Amino acid sequence: MTIKGLNGAADAAAAAHKPAHFKLENLIRPNILSLEPYRCARDDYQSGILLDANENSLGHSLPPKSVIPHNPGTSNGATAVQSSEAEDPLSLNRYPDPGLFGIKDSLAELRGVPHDAFVFLGVGSDEVLDLVQRVCCRPGKDKILICPPTYGMYSVCAAVNDLEVVKVPLITKGGKFALDVDAVNKKLSEDPDIKITFICSPGNPTGTLIPPSDVRKVADNPDYKGLVVVDEAYIDFAEEEKRMGKRAADEVVSSVSLVHEYQNVMVTQTLSKAFGLAAIRLGIAFAQPALVQIMNNTKAPYNISSPTAHLASLALSPKGIEQMRANVQTLIRNRDSLISALQTLPGAGAIWGANEANFVLVQMLDLETRSKPDNEVAQMVYKRMAEEMGLVVRNRAKDLGCAGCLRITVGTEEENRRCIELMKGLLEGGK
């Protein structure tokens, strides 16, 4: 069966053929596979006197002199006709550009995929994580596989989509958090109802990169007919470590490299972390064009708003990327200082995971002997800092393999200093 809307010639040239045992048409739900791409008004025309989409011809109703950012390079062609550039540079009365090829091209170049057909855009990566479950998994019948401790939304989306969640824990011994490739593959070989395997790299809350070589071993499992989704929300922190000389310059940290070869690998990323744009909600999936087309056929027509697209295109400009990299390097340095301070903090124990993201996972020890991780101490520190001192971290003590652990997002130097000072007071003062 052909996938509707897929540009056959262009995509055949870039098509991946691995693994031989995978057939996308057998994975995608039949009702999704038969969807025609929805053609919305702005797919057809973007300029002229636009009386086609039941927009408001008088313009927006924001109070006069409201400040709206302006970037003539990204506003769509409808602007000039219906509203004055000065008053509404983003054409807020118009539905947004549904294609967003400029943004997709920038992302394709940044991450090294051949062209925009390899890029899907969602409302944060959270939308992508939900959508991929909707296209592959039949509610009430199919399953997903996750590797705890991991990001919570995979299971939340599974619950919404009425899917069972199969758990194969990471190898947690000593806080190393490695993928248990053999156990994952065993489970996948045994259970044909598992349609998606979610691998978080670097993991949340583990901060640990799963090497693409491990992802490859799962994608290559001949018994597994499903998809491997690698969630790389924090990948730029690992990428930047290469530029800083903290890891080998030629180490392949991102699994996007696998998308060239594998039809059954999707990699999700986001502008919420390294780019510091959590508020605009822009998530990304990199995959083979056939899968991207299926996601496009399924999503809501105008899922990415014009303000989001405008800000994303600025962030993905050469200057924006330069700024992102500089900020990530600062956060990495702040992370190193935070780790050093935690290592000498009486009452704080081991730092778990590999610290390859913008947070640190640290154990709180029992107050008497200071020899073992203690969930009550973690809860006490967490709660008192948040409620009495106005500094909020995350308590992850109940996550598998994370006994006694708090997850601290790397802050500014001043914020980190304050965090250490407050923790010191609480750990010295006791309950």
Ligand SMILES: Cc1ncc(COP(=O)(O)O)c(C=O)c1O
């Ligand atoms: C591993 C992971 N994936 C995805 C997300 C969600 O990202 P977004 O803001 O793009 O929805 C988060 C947010 O904390 C995360 O930790």
